[in-house]
Amino acid sequence: MSRIDVNKTYKLFIGGAFPRSESGRVYEIKGANKKFIANPSLASRKDLRDAVVAAKSAHPGWANATAFNRGQILYRIAEIMEGRSEQFVDEICALEGVTNKVAKSQVEAAIDTWVWYSGWCDKLSSVTGSLNQVSGPFYNFTSPESLGVVAIFAESKPSLLGVVRTLAPVLAGGNSAVLIASENYPLPAITLSEALATSDVPSGVVNILTGKSAELAPWVGSHMEIDGVDVAGLSKKQEEELKLVGADNLKRIFRFNLDNHPERILSFMEQKTVWHPIGI
Amino acid sequence: MIIDGSEGSLKKFLSDLPPVDQVGAEARAAMLSTRSIKTTSKAWAIDMAISMVDLTTLEGADSFGKVKALCAKAVRPDPTDLTVPSVGAICVYNDMVKIARTELDAIGGKDIPVAAVATAFPSGRASRAVKELDTQDAINAGANEIDMVIDRGAFLSGRLGEVFEEIKIIKELCGDKAHLKVILETGELVTYDNVRKASYLAMLAGADFIKTSTGKVAPAATAPVVLVMLEAVRDYFALTGTKIGVKPAGGIRTTKDAIKQLVLVNETAGPDWLNPSLFRIGASALLNDLLMQRMKLRTGHYASANYVTMD
């Protein structure tokens, strides 16, 4: 008899821990070949609430870390992913039904995305800030600061790259994140969380939920502690509904169409302008 | 006692004073200079300013004749209009004190004080003994007010005790015979923090007046400097119950300048200081401009310099 595989239990990632949904619910994920792969957690609004609490409390530490330090940690994520790339490739093949070569190139692109954003962390102020020449004896400068807690609805495909290209810019800007993995392709997100847990990302800076976007979107929209949302994985209609309730605390809600662009970072940052007199 | 007289307690007191923000102080002074003083308030202000003028001549070329002419002008600034008040004082070098006092007494100006600059004015660079003698000499000659200069070198190099001692000694010489005005020479102190510290130092040492400048150094009585000194006398009064006077000198040449000074007084130290016993303006050319503006207000047309006396 051949060896029986030890299958992975896919759980949520909240505050650095891997809990099951408080609701006890799971749902079934089948591969491209229609075969059962896993029963990930079906996150509830209470899991969302817990994830936001974790993200909120992790935010100050992450935002106040030096940009150089954040850059190193993002680079560390790339290193850890590189070591686990086989696992990601296998998951992508099984889920998306793509060839090994296609899956591998997606994993490589995802790793390179972390590297790209890693390098942005300590250049944002230089490139997008400004020293403003006001008419008067004042020193006046503008620099970007993190927004706070950003929720991300990850795209379904590419299942890994879709997660990384939304998550990495949010972290690069110093925000903490609550990422809702795509309903049908959630596994690479959870495997990514295992990489995150071992790559010096402070607990709570990234929180990953699996489940149904349609169920969670209204709760994300109305949660007053969420400051921004990347709606990449939502439908047009869901986006509109989320914007309607998100107006209650004027959430910054965006969808992007270009990969790897600083606008993805800056959209979830605030520009702060400081005045100070110049005198003796 | 606010301080016990030791240099340590003096330094501690001065370093505990709140700092002055240059930009903020200048902005406040600039805002006050936008006050628009018209009609009746202008007439009131012009007469008040005239009564506050320390009519000054401090030239190497000063002569008895020049000083006598100044005295005449001090008593009756506009011989054609006897409603014009006399000026606040005459301010001269100490060798001119006697002639000024005698002349004023002779022409009906008994109430006009003679102020003598002293302590090696304007530089203050002389030995303590010379400074004391300089002062004593002026008092002996009949000076009613002594305008001493502080030792800016000592102040800037941190020898605050020395500056304090010197003022105290001069104050003792003045006794009840003369009022003491202490010239800070703010143009050499440079920062408003220094102006504030020197103002307090002078007040603690016994100054009756603090005065901005000798008139020999620019910048002199700028609006923000006067603002900071007025804040100092206001706060010193709150602290001690004693009102100290302020005398800007140097650079105040026009009626507009003078009225701006009065606005500064009114909105900083307060109306109590709008009095020649607590506010003086050290000037020479200013008086004629005040007289011309006064004529303009009275007659309704612009005055000519030909109608004010040139001395």
Add this chain to the structure above:
Amino acid sequence: MSGFEYASAPESKAIANIASSYGLFINGKFVEPKKGKSFTTINPATEELLSKIAYADKLDIDLAVKSARTAFTKVWSKMPAKERGKYLYRIARIMQERAREFAVVETLDNGKPIRESRDTDIPLAAAHFFYHAGWADKLEYAGVGSKPKPVGVVGQIIPWNFPLLMLAWKIAPALAAGNTVVLKPAETTPLTALLFAQVCQQAGLPDGVVNIVTGDGITGAALVNHPDINKIAFTGSTEVGKAIARSISATKKSATLELGGKAANLVFDDAAIDEAVEGIVNGIFFNQGHVCCAGSRLLLQENIADEVLEKLKKRMSLIRVGDPMDKNTDLGAINSKEQLNRIHEISNTGDTEGANRWSPECKLPSKGFWYPPTIFTGVSQSHRIAREEIFGPVLSVLTFRTPAEGIEKANNTMYGLSAGIWSDKGSKVLWAAKQLKAGVIWSNTFNKFDPASPFGGYKESGWGREGGRHGLAGYLTSDAKAAK
């Protein structure tokens, strides 16, 4: 005369040629509104009628948007950028030439002291045009990529607190970036916008590039909801800002929102006290406190609270309240009866909730809308007067013991527009500036504005920035944002 009482020094009204009625400015001409409705604007200091103003409804908005669209596609977006810039320079110069007229009209319509409209509002408005004129042919350096494009037709809605200045903040960057605009001034302060329309005519600005539609909130809503608007730029209350965000949630429209505030003004014990007192006064009594970024929550470090309060009260008793046209007036009229009622309503909760009210003695005119400079001491974070935007000359005073506590209290609000820091210690200032969650931090100064300086809020104080390169970017499309 006893003492130094400043005789009245009124600015002459003669320079203000206010017409008895005004039409809508659409497609370069003043036109009557389709339905012929109108409303009036009064001088809030005297309640005298100033003029009759056309009321724009949906039909008029549609005409204005059409004219802006045509001007956008046929003229303005095709014009060489440097020529576009020259129009803005012309506008800036004409505004400078007519500065006194603008200042007088602004003060008559708004109630703000002539000193402020003369020295702040009008020069800054002209400066905004001058600054943005220079951007017109340099957009590729504005940080939004090498081929920035205008957004299109922008609907702009401005408040009554700085009528002409807010117009300049809106129109100057929009035009520099190549957009055309339909602007709705506030109902109670339409006059300088209409005067500005004349400036556009004098400058020979192509028809339809700037359209001014007057009216009320319904007019504004019609503008927001017009299907051919690409972007909304709004300055006003957070409540209306949220309503706009909802209105455009299912559209492709983008928005810049400059909303309310409840700014903390923190005074540390090492501050330059006299200048801090000036800053506190300027922070809350500038423009009668009708300032979204007003320093309306004074946070004093406890060990200097008594000293600062004593000096503040002395200083407040020097504030000259009264005729806005008098050059010596520091605090003018409240802009409207409605606003006065609102100030009364919220301030009165200060009394009922147990805070201590203090105002200096001051005689308020019998006609017009007035509120004395007021401070409340003994205020706690839970009081309404510490949380809600009063938008009037009312200051809530709180205390803190440590820098960390000061920051915590300062940030304990849904707003995040501005904040003030008073300290003589550089490292503390920079530390506090970093901790404060607000878009504009004034350290050792307050209520300073400049065309080159981005302005805008965190949290529920709004979206985006106005002014500087960052403000300009809001009027250009970014290739990274999805076309929605």
